[in-house]
Amino acid sequence: MTILKNLHQELSRFRLRVLAAAGFVLFCFGLLASRLVYLQIIQHEALQERAESNRVTVVPIVPNRGLIKDRNGIVLASNYSAYTLEITPSKVVDLELTIDELAGVVEIQPRDRKRFKRLLEESKNFESLPIRTKLSDTEVARFAAQRFRFPGVDIKARLFRSYPMGEVGSHLLGYIGRINQTEKKAMDDWSEEDLANYRGTEYIGKLGLEQSYERELHGSTGFEEMETSAAGRAVRRLAHQPPTPGNTLMLSIDIRLQALVEQLFGDRRGALVAIDPRNGEVLAFVSKPAFDPNLFVDGIDADSWTQLNEDLDKPLLNRALRGTYPPGSTFKPLMAMAALNSGKRAASTVIMDNLTYSFGGRTFGSPETDRAGPKDMRLAIVSSSNVYFYSLANEMGVDLIHDQLEPFGLGRKTGIDVQGEVTGDLPSQEWKRRRFRKPEQQKWFAGETISLGIGQGYNNFTMLQMATAYSTIATGGLRFKPRLVREIEDVVQRKTRRIASDALEPLALKPEHVEVIRNAMNGVTLEGTSKQVFLGAPYTSGGKTGTAQAVGLRAGEKYKDIKADERKRDHSLYVAFAPVEAPTVALAVIVENAGWGSGSAAPIARRVFDYLLLGQYPSEEDIALTQQGKTFAPVGAQRRALDVPLPGQAAPAASAAATASTPASAASTATAARSAVPAAIRSASGPGAKP
Structure with a gap:
């Protein structure tokens, strides 16, 4: 009996074990089946995509x-x-x-x-x-x-x-x-x-x-x-x-003109921008010194980068876009236009120029070349009278000067189609409050206004801004955003779309006021400071020289004391447009630390006009002398522009002329081309700037 009972218990335990084992096996098969369903059905698309990616690259x-x-x-x-x-x-x-x-x-x-x-x-x-x-x-x-x-x-x-x-x-x-x-x-x-x-x-x-x-x-x-x-x-x-x-x-750039201007600068620093005032197209956009962009194509080496980055001449600085300078006497025609437009001074008003102007216990001087005597607005611009514009600045005040000239594009970005442009400085009382942190520095003093009249003081603009401003003068108030790209070609569809310069709202300038400024600037080339430069030119042009101080003078210091340092010498500037009767080119150019505006900047402008308006290219002798600031009117036999080879070419490229987007002659290229504007490094200011 006991034996049967034990046997029955053993069989019961055995059956339980078999059932447990079977249940475990079934559970495992269930897990496998559920996993199979999950992979084959639920995750089918994702796994198929992964499998494809394993074999498809x-x-x-x-x-x-x-x-x-x-x-x-x-x-x-x-x-x-x-x-x-x-x-x-x-x-x-x-x-x-x-x-x-x-x-x-x-x-x-x-x-x-x-x-x-x-x-x-x-x-x-x-x-x-x-x-x-x-x-x-x-x-x-x-x-x-x-x-x-x-x-x-x-x-x-x-x-x-x-x-x-x-x-x-x-x-x-x-x-x-x-x-x-x-x-x-x-x-x-x-x-x-x-x-x-x-x-x-x-x-x-x-x-x-x-x-x-x-x-x-x-x-x-x-x-x-x-x-x-x-x-x-x-x-x-x-x-x-x-x-x-x-x-x-x-x-819109004419690379032959661009190469010529860069060659005329030689080893000097500076900038030039040329604009067609009728549509805002930029014809030359020069910054010197330059650099070779090929160095960066496959990664510039450390030595070349160090050399470029540490060079005192700053070849990586785009002076045409990011450099700012006091405009010197090139600012005077703009001041005259502001006076006419605001009604502060008539063109016929005569001011006695005694070569000095006293204000607030301080005496403001004139350049050595100036002559004393009564001067109306035209003569003041032609002779570059400092006293005339000292008194005008005092009469107008800083805020009125700002409000009148800001619409010309000074002190703000022009909107050119390339990144990195700076605003420059067109001062006002509000500008000074924003500019300086200390309360004692934020107050505007009446004496600070005087130097503004001759383009010194806090005035600092890019040459792009100056060229744009004189484009507006040249057209009698028409304004455009300057542009470097004129067309974009879709090489697949063989379609070209024109990129038009954005026309801004014209300035309400009176024709008689514009004529006063044009006539005075034309007088500068006929009887004023750039007379020798434009001697014999078969076209009419208007211009204004400028010689801006690069550094201010300390108390007791004389200008001759700083001339020994080349980088502290005056900047040479020139602004111009041509022909006077129907301007097709406006330009501004600066040569850093090169002295008189008529000695270095104006000769470059003359050769730009000769290229654009006459299709003429200077002789090798003339180029060499211009690089040294030793020319006025061109010397030697000028050449046909298209006969001069481009950099790196032994002879002019016939194919380039054949594919020209404008008529293939230098004269017709000249008709299409327009103005050159320099842009430069910000410099300190001081009174007594030269013309």
């Missing part, structure tokens, strides 16, 4: 960057392809050893190592970085034969930007460079569409038009879908969308 295809051409079709920025030797740091065990071994296969210079190290610091570890660019075919073949030795190192075909004119027009063109980490972070805020368009792109516009028109120049990125093996090798192409090349920028 999407390779972005970078588009050709758009060209940049001048108004006559001459190419200023283009592209070429070359091979680069690139390293992916995450795939290399010993980076230094690998570079050392690579140096035995292809030439790797110390500057290449420095550039690679800098790029490594700025980039992520998994990005491919160039250790050598522009490899020759021999170097490519040599590396290909030993490629097995260098895992993580590869040869890639890249597009490189080329600036065939070198330094000519470098500040307006700008350059492209490798996208840095700061720019990558900024790109995170872009839309998904814009961000996708930059996949595979490693370069972006950094300065000038390359930066401002990046979206137009970049184009649309294409792609290839490639089926790959388990080892990652391409098997076949599944889909393909070609890239769309960037659009072509057609500038």
Whole structure:
């Protein structure tokens, strides 16, 4: 009985174990079945996409960057392809050893190592970085034969930007460079569409038009879908969308004129901007010294960067856009227009000029060349009378001067189509309160107004602003935003769209007042300070010289004491327009620390007018003398402009003339071209500026 009972208990336990085991097995199968349902049904689409991505690789295809051409079709920025030797740091065990071994296969210079190290610091570890660019075919073949030795190192075909004119027009063109980490972070805020368009792109516009028109120049990125093996090798192409090349920028700039002006500056510092006052097109946009944008294309080396960045002449500063200067006597015609427009002084009012003006216990002087005597408005401009404009500034007051001249574009951005423009300074009492923090510095003193009348004091403007202001004078009140790009060509659709300058609301200037200023500025070229410069010119022009102090004088210091330091000498300025009867060009030019306006700046303006209005190019002798500030009217036999080769060319490019967007003659190019404006570095001010 006991035995049967024990047997029954054992069988019960056995059945429970079997049931538990069966339940566990069924539970496990249930888990497997549910997992299978989850993977095969619920996660089907996601897993299928992942599986496809494992065998399909999407390779972005970078588009050709758009060209940049001048108004006559001459190419200023283009592209070429070359091979680069690139390293992916995450795939290399010993980076230094690998570079050392690579140096035995292809030439790797110390500057290449420095550039690679800098790029490594700025980039992520998994990005491919160039250790050598522009490899020759021999170097490519040599590396290909030993490629097995260098895992993580590869040869890639890249597009490189080329600036065939070198330094000519470098500040307006700008350059492209490798996208840095700061720019990558900024790109995170872009839309998904814009961000996708930059996949595979490693370069972006950094300065000038390359930066401002990046979206137009970049184009649309294409792609290839490639089926790959388990080892990652391409098997076949599944889909393909070609890239769309960037659009072509057609500038209003005449690069032959641009090159001439840069040559006339020589080794001197300064700027010039030329504008067509009828439509705002910029014909020349010069900043000297310049730099070679080709240095930045594949990453500038540390030595070149240090040299450019630490150069006292500041070649990286765009003086035409970001430099500000006291305008000196070139401000006087604008003051006269403000007086006429506000009714503060009539053109016929005569002021006795005794060569000194006393106010608040201080005496304000005149230049040595000035002559005493009674002067009306015209004679005051022609002879560049300081006393006349000292008294006018006192009568008008700082706020009225500001309110009258601000509409001419002074003290604010002109809105030109390139980034980085500064505002300059057109002072007012409110301006001074905003400018200075300390209460004792915020008060405007009546004596500070006096120097404003002759373009000194707090006055500081870019030459772009000065050229724009005199364009408004030349047209009798018509105003336009200046533009560097006149057309954009879609190279795929073969369509060109015109980029018109934005017309601003005209100023209500009375024709008789405009005529007074035009007549006086014409008198400057016939009997005034630029008479010798425009001697024999077959066209009429209006102009005004200016000699602005670069630094102020300390108590007890005389001007002759600071002339020993070249960088403290006066700046040479000139503003002008031509022809007087129907102006088609307005310009402003400055040559830093070059002295009298008639000695350095005005001769450059004369040669710009000769080029634009007559199609004439100065002789080599004349260019050499002008570079030294030793000319007035042109010397030697002038040449036909189109017969002079462009920089880097042995002879004029016939094809450029054939593809010109304006009539292919220097004279007709001249009719289309207009004004040159210099922009320069901000300088301190002081009284007693010369004409």
